[in-house]
Amino acid sequence: MKAILKYTGLVVLLLGSVLLFAETNMHREDNLVLAICFFLVVLSLFAYVFGNRRT
Secondary structure, three states, rough: OHHHHHHHHHHHHHHHHHHHHHHHHHHOOOOOHHHHHHHHHHHHHHHHHHHHHHO
């Protein structure tokens, strides 16, 4: 369970950062997508830290 949480967090972090990079490069004024991507990145960071700390 901890490994699943850790790797899911890493994958979501990677996807979120790629989406964030793509959104900022396209210069679209879609603040909702940016907010969702940022929220996913923060959430995955918390999941990664939480999964690593509970050894």
